[in-house]
Amino acid sequence: xxxxxxxxxxxxxxxxxxxxxxxxxxxxxxxxxxxxxxxxxxxxxxxxxxxxxxxxxxxxxxxxxxxxxxxxxxxxxxxxxxxxxxxxxxxxxxxxxxxxxxxxxxxxxxxxxxxxxxxxxxxxxxxxxxxxxxxxxxxxxxxxxxxxxxxxxxxxxxxxxxxxxxxxxxxxxxxxxxxxxxxxxxxxxxxxxxxxxxxxxxxxxxxxxxxxxxxxxxxxxxxxxxxxxxxxxxxxxxxxxxxxxxxxxxxx
Ligand code: UDP
Numbered sequence: 001x002x003x004x005x006x007x008x009x010x011x012x013x014x015x016x017x018x019x020x021x022x023x024x025x026x027x028x029x030x031x032x033x034x035x036x037x038x039x040x041x042x043x044x045x046x047x048x049x050x051x052x053x054x055x056x057x058x059x060x061x062x063x064x065x066x067x068x069x070x071x072x073x074x075x076x077x078x079x080x081x082x083x084x085x086x087x088x089x090x091x092x093x094x095x096x097x098x099x100x101x102x103x104x105x106x107x108x109x110x111x112x113x114x115x116x117x118x119x120x121x122x123x124x125x126x127x128x129x130x131x132x133x134x135x136x137x138x139x140x141x142x143x144x145x146x147x148x149x150x151x152x153x154x155x156x157x158x159x160x161x162x163x164x165x166x167x168x169x170x171x172x173x174x175x176x177x178x179x180x181x182x183x184x185x186x187x188x189x190x191x192x193x194x195x196x197x198x199x200x201x202x203x204x205x206x207x208x209x210x211x212x213x214x215x216x217x218x219x220x221x222x223x224x225x226x227x228x229x230x231x232x233x234x235x236x237x238x239x240x241x242x243x244x245x246x247x248x249x250x251x252x
Contacts, residue, residue, distance in 0.1 A: 029047050030046045057162065067190060089143065090129055122136070172207050213229070
């Protein structure tokens, strides 16, 4: 069998050339990193859960008309996606203060924000993904004004969809990060939600107890990350609610 061509290996995923032109295979690894990769671990089952959860969120978004790069899931750890040019920005949407915003502005974690706040970070690991403003984005040509209008609208639609979905299963969407890609259809360029949406890139707190069900469990040593992600997947019905075993069955 011919070996696939690896395009890129990141902290949590590997990208391979897809079977048709314009497609890419995203392979979800079990690796977890935090604090710009200063903290690292392999967490059994994380890749499988994130592959399923990202499929679930991306599919849901496309049913409400939000364009994404997702085509279909291939197996336990891989999904086929449209190749796109990633805009070098991390788009962060926040509903409650947490993490770097809480630290930067001295706001207590968990404080409800008066409205969703959208922030942009320049994607560069060497620089630690610094916070940037629309002035920097325009001046350095990372995205046009039209792109920025579209990105803001996509980010807020993803926030509405994800907040509602999570609220329905007793989870508060505190904040999340998305990445946006450009795809070309003939002469036209479109922006799509790309990369992944998973508990690696969201803050998810149980509404009743405040329990963290996201990557902060790993960042802050709060217990088993797999158990937290499994709980999210179970509540959403992405994996069976209960199968009588303590370990989840991750069906293909
Ligand atoms: N986030 C992410 N990747 C990053 C930085 C942030 O997925 O490289 C997510 C993070 O999980 C959280 C949100 O973006 O849901 C806001 O993160 P924050 O700026 O508070 O940074 P952190 O406290 O994680 O350093």
